[in-house]
Amino acid sequence: MFTEAEVVAVADAHWGYVKSVLEAHDEDPNIIERCGFHYREAFIHGFKHGVESCGVEMRKPRKRRRNGNAPGDE
DSSP: OOOHHHHHHHHHHHHHHHHHHHHHTTOOHHHHHHHHHHHHHHHHHHHHHHHHHTTOOOOOOOOOOSSSOSTTOO
16 A cells, blocks of 8 residues: 555656656756656556555555654653
């Protein structure tokens, strides 16, 4: 299972490669920037559908307690 933050990290890593290819081919930096937004958003969206089709739910990150008054804390 993955959290949203983990999926974003994977999308960013994949985009890093695609971006380097576009830069190697001297693509316009403004185009690269716009492509990056859409690439990462589409990656995240598609990843969620892929996970969903496997019957797996995305993991919600744990909420941290603001104080040390949780059961078992001393």
